[in-house]
Amino acid sequence: MKVMIVGAGKLGYKLAELMNHEDIDVTLVDVNLKTLERISDHLDVLTVAANGIQIGALKELDIQTYDLLVAATNSDETNTLICSLAKKLKCKKTIARIRNPEFTEQLDFVKNEMGIDHIINPDLTTAMEIERYLLKSYNFYADDFAKGKVSMVDFHIGNIEGFTGKKIMELEGLEGLLITAISREGDLIIPNGSTRLMKEDVIHVIGKAKNINKLGEKLKTNMDKKHTKKVMILGGGKIGYYLAHRLESSNVSVTIVEEDKTRCHYLSEKLNHAMIIHGDGTDINLLEEEDLALQDAFVGVTGYDEQNLLMALVAKQSGVNKTIAKISRPNYVHIIDKLDIDVALNPVNITASDILRFIRGGKVVSVSLLLGGQGEVTEIIVSEDLPIVGKPISKLGLPKGIIIGAIVHDGEVIIPKGDTIIYPKDRIVVFSLTSDMPALKKMLRPSKGGILSELWGSY
Numbered sequence: 001m002k003v004m005i006v007g008a009g010k011l012g013y014k015l016a017e018l019m020n021h022e023d024i025d026v027t028l029v030d031v032n033l034k035t036l037e038r039i040s041d042h043l044d045v046l047t048v049a050a051n052g053i054q055i056g057a058l059k060e061l062d063i064q065t066y067d068l069l070v071a072a073t074n075s076d077e078t079n080t081l082i083c084s085l086a087k088k089l090k091c092k093k094t095i096a097r098i099r100n101p102e103f104t105e106q107l108d109f110v111k112n113e114m115g116i117d118h119i120i121n122p123d124l125t126t127a128m129e130i131e132r133y134l135l136k137s138y139n140f141y142a143d144d145f146a147k148g149k150v151s152m153v154d155f156h157i158g159n160i161e162g163f164t165g166k167k168i169m170e171l172e173g174l175e176g177l178l179i180t181a182i183s184r185e186g187d188l189i190i191p192n193g194s195t196r197l198m199k200e201d202v203i204h205v206i207g208k209a210k211n212i213n214k215l216g217e218k219l220k221t222n223m224d225k226k227h228t229k230k231v232m233i234l235g236g237g238k239i240g241y242y243l244a245h246r247l248e249s250s251n252v253s254v255t256i257v258e259e260d261k262t263r264c265h266y267l268s269e270k271l272n273h274a275m276i277i278h279g280d281g282t283d284i285n286l287l288e289e290e291d292l293a294l295q296d297a298f299v300g301v302t303g304y305d306e307q308n309l310l311m312a313l314v315a316k317q318s319g320v321n322k323t324i325a326k327i328s329r330p331n332y333v334h335i336i337d338k339l340d341i342d343v344a345l346n347p348v349n350i351t352a353s354d355i356l357r358f359i360r361g362g363k364v365v366s367v368s369l370l371l372g373g374q375g376e377v378t379e380i381i382v383s384e385d386l387p388i389v390g391k392p393i394s395k396l397g398l399p400k401g402i403i404i405g406a407i408v409h410d411g412e413v414i415i416p417k418g419d420t421i422i423y424p425k426d427r428i429v430v431f432s433l434t435s436d437m438p439a440l441k442k443m444l445r446p447s448k449g450g451i452l453s454e455l456w457g458s459y
Helices: 010-021 033-042 055-060 076-088 101-114 122-134 209-218 238-249 261-270 284-289 305-317 330-336 347-360 434-443 453-457
Strands: 002-006 025-030 046-049 068-071 093-097 118-120 142-145 150-156 177-184 187-189 202-207 230-234 253-258 275-278 297-300 322-326 343-345 364-370 375-381 402-409 412-414 427-433
Touching: 002 010, 002 076, 010 025, 010 033, 010 347, 010 434, 025 033, 033 046, 055 076, 068 076, 076 093, 076 101, 093 347, 101 118, 101 238, 118 347, 122 238, 122 297, 122 322, 122 343, 122 347, 142 364, 142 375, 150 209, 150 402, 177 209, 177 402, 202 209, 202 402, 230 238, 230 305, 238 253, 238 261, 253 261, 261 275, 284 305, 297 305, 305 322, 330 343, 343 347, 347 364, 375 434, 402 434, 427 434
Parallel strands: 002 025, 002 068, 025 046, 068 093, 093 118, 230 253, 230 297, 253 275, 297 322, 322 343
Antiparallel strands: 142 150, 150 202, 177 187, 177 202, 364 375, 375 427, 402 412, 402 427
């Protein structure tokens, strides 16, 4: 599969990195030669110093031979035009990053008229992910799979007796649950029964919500069922706007603290009920005046990771139930688990997951990146022509870096064992280290062509 990425920013680099692991033929185009040189030192991709909006450059790169173009420059208009030009020059499919709220009401028109197959909006997608967490009654973060039948939760085990120092096979209270991955000192481990848990590990657990609740209570996780009614948002940028707009429609009281006065006027015009505070969100006196301690949740979504993390910590110490920070720097992923913050979200990873799901086609329902992309959770609808059908899991020859975490068969959630058999139309949730993605593709490649042959065979 050949993919051209136009724009070598954070999203462009992350996509190139992920596709590099998947043996996709990637061409990264940007006007900044120094940026491309740095990327060439780290990734095995073709880098081209050119302007993706120039027809001559696209023709010279034989755009008609590419299966996909992703336009990820900083300009919505440029991304739209690049996709339109690429499509007219016979590129098979195009994806455009479009972030401006003014475009949101006319995305279908833009897609149809400009020849864009898929539009991504990192800010809106991130806001939706934050909203999903805020509006759930429990206090831990969960990814949902199989239309909500299966949940995956991260638990920080700290130094809890009965867990630390024990092998997974020795643990009690895991009925109907499976530990699918362990985050340890910045590394991701796909465990087996003999893997021993260590102090400060973060375990990724999959299963039914009721079973996860029981485990959460055992791990002394905050299981407070308090509903979110009041939210303070630090930062009135695009994510802050999208989030406030969505929360307003759910009758949540929203306070936005924004330092830019012009932006405050814009927000007050666009939002119906949110309270807009013009001021420095890092001023604890200001936050206390605005009743920080009485908020149910605090969300830091400024353009500065340090501000978001610091003020989320301050909010937690002030007694706020749920605290969320937006982060952009990949190296911060490794310290999040050591901080008293409920959730840290990276818009780049969320968007990259969305693009990977699109690339892999209709049978891949969702993709979530673990620990900044070291691992991946993929939900797949099994077709009858896959080589995994009709065989016990123990006979599939899965490498150590791949684990099937859950199977939904005829609407019932199964936490699989070695003798569990996969049937057509099952939904399976697979955990994989990035290094084992080629083996996962082989496992999911149709044995005799068929509906997934184009999806996996072209990689």
